[in-house]
Amino acid sequence: MIALRSYIGGRWIQGEGTPQTLVNPATEEPLATTSSAGVDLAAALDYARSRGGPALRAMSFAERGAVLKAMAQSMQAHRDALLDLAVANGGNTRSDAKFDVEGAIATLSAYAEIGASLGAARFLVDGEGLQLGRSPRFHGQHVCVPRTGVAVHINAFNFPAWGFAEKAATALLAGMPVLTKPATSSAMVAHRVMEILVDAKILPEGVLSFLAGSPRDLPSLLGAQDVLAFTGSGDTGAGIRALPNVLRESVRVNIEADSLNAAVLGPDVAPGSDMYELFLKDVQRDMTQKAGQKCTAIRRVIVPQAVAATVRDDLVELLGAVRVGNPAREDVRMGPLATATQLADAREGVERLAQEGRLAFGSAAPFAAAGVDAGKGFFISPVLVEFEAGAAASAVHAREVFGPVASLLPYSGAAGEAAAIVARGGGGLVSAVYSDDSTWTEEAVFGIAPHHGRIFLGHPKIELSPGPGTVLPQLVHGGPGRAGGGEELGGPRGLALYLQRVALEGSRPVIAKLVGTQAG
Numbered sequence: 001m002i003a004l005r006s007y008i009g010g011r012w013i014q015g016e017g018t019p020q021t022l023v024n025p026a027t028e029e030p031l032a033t034t035s036s037a038g039v040d041l042a043a044a045l046d047y048a049r050s051r052g053g054p055a056l057r058a059m060s061f062a063e064r065g066a067v068l069k070a071m072a073q074s075m076q077a078h079r080d081a082l083l084d085l086a087v088a089n090g091g092n093t094r095s096d097a098k099f100d101v102e103g104a105i106a107t108l109s110a111y112a113e114i115g116a117s118l119g120a121a122r123f124l125v126d127g128e129g130l131q132l133g134r135s136p137r138f139h140g141q142h143v144c145v146p147r148t149g150v151a152v153h154i155n156a157f158n159f160p161a162w163g164f165a166e167k168a169a170t171a172l173l174a175g176m177p178v179l180t181k182p183a184t185s186s187a188m189v190a191h192r193v194m195e196i197l198v199d200a201k202i203l204p205e206g207v208l209s210f211l212a213g214s215p216r217d218l219p220s221l222l223g224a225q226d227v228l229a230f231t232g233s234g235d236t237g238a239g240i241r242a243l244p245n246v247l248r249e250s251v252r253v254n255i256e257a258d259s260l261n262a263a264v265l266g267p268d269v270a271p272g273s274d275m276y277e278l279f280l281k282d283v284q285r286d287m288t289q290k291a292g293q294k295c296t297a298i299r300r301v302i303v304p305q306a307v308a309a310t311v312r313d314d315l316v317e318l319l320g321a322v323r324v325g326n327p328a329r330e331d332v333r334m335g336p337l338a339t340a341t342q343l344a345d346a347r348e349g350v351e352r353l354a355q356e357g358r359l360a361f362g363s364a365a366p367f368a369a370a371g372v373d374a375g376k377g378f379f380i381s382p383v384l385v386e387f388e389a390g391a392a393a394s395a396v397h398a399r400e401v402f403g404p405v406a407s408l409l410p411y412s413g414a415a416g417e418a419a420a421i422v423a424r425g426g427g428g429l430v431s432a433v434y435s436d437d438s439t440w441t442e443e444a445v446f447g448i449a450p451h452h453g454r455i456f457l458g459h460p461k462i463e464l465s466p467g468p469g470t471v472l473p474q475l476v477h478g479g480p481g482r483a484g485g486g487e488e489l490g491g492p493r494g495l496a497l498y499l500q501r502v503a504l505e506g507s508r509p510v511i512a513k514l515v516g517t518q519a520g
């Protein structure tokens, strides 16, 4: 067993006290221990602010982008070892592990390119300059400069590599040092990434710190120039938002939380058509990839009443073909949930849904998973819960079951009704629509849009379509309401979280000289 350490103040530190144990969620074999007790968190934050911040702010976007490129290359050089760790500690199939690790490398690479395209600048000029009065001399210009604090990143257990990379890429490119904390249960991949980056010596001192184990009171140590980006449960997020220092000092907080993502089938889509097959494939993939532990996974499948029974039968057939078991086996398509707590939570969620609907496939009951000893591992089967049209169900729109679980909800076929059902989720990360009818699509998309960060328009002509569950660095990730109200990524938009927008107001030649634009 290895002991995971924190990288704080420019050195590796082992926590004190009784450590937490990390296990293989398929076999429950202990793999590592970790503790953050005794780590001086305030000193860690100060070191990042005082050493990492100035170093990064002295670099141009192109130079910061070059650091991101070197990070991506270092991870790529150790890709296979990272995949093995994700299989062992994350319960990932090899394909799930690639989704996380290769997604991390791709995201770092994408931001490296954005850095290169922003060139020698060290801050962003925001929009055109403005003449403010009758005199052309009276001028205004917005600029965005890096904040001088530290960006603290608290991640969820499901994407230890990508979660680290997508947050770190934007903060570092913007010019803020990062202290990153993975979820403890699956921290081995993130810990190994940190070791790789430290060994590669590509980051200036203090630019990247790593906390292993419990966050303790980390969010309450943040101040006005710091940023906290959190991914996890809505309850933890709400607690962070309500911290006295966060309220008092207006600490900038971004929250990525729960989401009841939907996939809506249009009434024009005939069973057996290419669009229909794509829709089925996307639902099956989203339900079973990473055992449904994706914040973007489809939870509510909304289909016209006329084809609801056909969709149910087709999904039942597809889900029945998914072999669940130890992801170290090549024939296994779906692994376990991450922890015993997640399993208990998912089982409770399935039972709650089944009180309002009907189990069409699977259940919360224990079952024999392939390649593991009886009773071992945190396994749940895929579960499809079927609802009556117009059912007065509430849990299906309020309870995110973080596992391979989806609900089938029939509707009349009217776009407005579908959008109203989607909106009952209270705000989500992504929803998908599948239709070739442009009038229906327009009404559905603009009905759903205010409630989401992203809308996926499925189409069979898109080659190698990744489906709605894949977050791309070019597009924003986040959503209103239940989803946390946050926004990450979106290409250069992602930098905004770490930048202070400032309006410069004064004499045009003076401002032009400051921002490096033409005065004339």
Ligand code: NAP
Pocket: 154, 155, 156, 157, 158, 181, 182, 183, 184, 185, 213, 214, 215, 219, 231, 232, 233, 234, 236, 237, 239, 240, 256, 257, 258, 259, 294, 295, 400, 402, 429, 483
């Ligand atoms: P969680 O308990 O909120 O934990 C998430 C992270 O927060 C972990 O790193 C955890 O550290 C840390 N944490 C726990 N308590 C904290 C506190 N009081 N202050 C600061 N940090 C704290 O969430 P979870 O149950 O592990 O994650 C599952 C949920 O996350 C899912 O139900 C899903 O809804 C949501 N999720 C959302 C997204 C998204 O992008 N929107 C992505 C993934 C997951 P420890 O691990 O050390 O406790």
